[in-house]
Amino acid sequence: MKFSALKALSFSLASIALVACTTSPTGRNQLLLFPESQLSEMGVQAFSGMKSNIKISNKPVQNSYVQCIADSIIKHVPTEVFDGQWEVVVFDDTQLNAFALPGGKIGVYTGLLEVATNQHQVAAVMGHEVGHVIAQHGNERVSQNALIGTGTQIVNQVLQANEVQSSGLIMSGLGLTTQYAVALPFSRTHESEADEIGVELMAKAGFDPRESVQLWKNMSKASGGQSQPEFFSTHPSPQTRIEDLESKMTSAMKYYNAAPERPDCEA
Template sequence: MRCTQYLCLILIFTTCLSSCAKSPLGRNQLKLYSSSQLAGMGEQAFAGMKTEQKISSQTVSNQYVKCIADAITQHVPKSVFAGVWELVVFDSEQINAFALPGGKIGVYTGLIELTENQHQLAAVIGHEVGHVIAEHGNERMSSSALIGVGMEVTNQLLKANEIASSNMIMAGLGLGVQVGVQLPFGRTHESEADLIGLDLMAKAGFDPQQSINLWQNMAKASGDNRQPELLSTHPLPATRIENLANNMPKALKGYRLATNKPNCKI
């Protein structure tokens, strides 16, 4: 088997990963799991987190986050989740939040402290809910499953043909898949979630311009400890800010049309 054939295998994986379904922004997706399977996984993971991590008992901050999350989730399509979203504030210095299939949202107190106002926190919650709307979790698990099968097939072909240094070739293929497929998928998901979240927060009555201020603050908080964008699953803050700015006119129009402007206070 010649080296060009290994490259062909990677190209086949990449082609397979770009088929079957469409994201909310029109990108091709591969989704091997049903919505009910994803919801079950989300509920199970959330239940585990609630037993393993400390939950905040601060009533005021909990109500503040709930006020924002409720306004955001009102604009989530019922086809994504038709029930009542469950929100938990975790008592941790982590600057993070997440949303899971099955209507679950987690926010860490470290993020509440970093964000300067309700609009910035709405940008993060909207972003995380955007991942759920676009079923990025389904896509990540599906692509990982397909890559795993493809890598095993390649490994068996190498062994069957007694190719010298097959372990080295497999290691190279693994790096090629990571940089060529998995990392770009991660950056694509983050960019899509940014734009879906921008639209959500605007429709919910939060100022979308504050999303840019948020990422400026995030950049300051992270300092210079960043990998090159090629080797990162997340776009650089400057890239995110540029994408948000390019889509701001549409978001501002949605904000002006919003019938409710929340006044969530901490």
């Protein structure tokens, strides 16, 4: 590539980054190339695919329990994040996981309910996952993938037509595999930010934020101590998460003590 062309490309990418730069709820700089309406469309399509490919739980009590927790959390999600009717599905799968997608979609795997042993711990996971949506982490990762992983052709499509041809790009950006079976981890930065947003969100909803610490103790025990060293993992280690959550507990408890409701989803 000639120097002039390289210089022009660099200028174009810098211009894109400047125009699309925003700030996350915790004050971190972000690059968001996609309109939120398009991310919502991606989330709806991905969720539809998951419902077609993963068994859905048919246990009424289990579904009502998860829906009750979700309803309490959703009340405290800003309407600018999503102002429609949220859809909550319990997937009959052994994964110790849950997820939330742009477009008002929440999925919880039954395996998680074996480790998150009460409504507060389930709320901690759900608040964390909704935190990813509030902070637009899916948009951020899709945008980064478009710029770094696919080159200027995809970037031009994004800017001119708001289209991305690669389903893999979209799915990995949303934190899912193209097979719809496995939830992919976000970066350590995203995970830590979602923890911070999530513990505040669950506390505002009337769930005890102290249980978020116990949840990660349960998760660590369930893994049998097999988690990778933090340097090699995209997730913070359980111990790091526990320490980070404990450092935010004073603030979270203020929200909890001021919460207007105390959900009783286990009744």
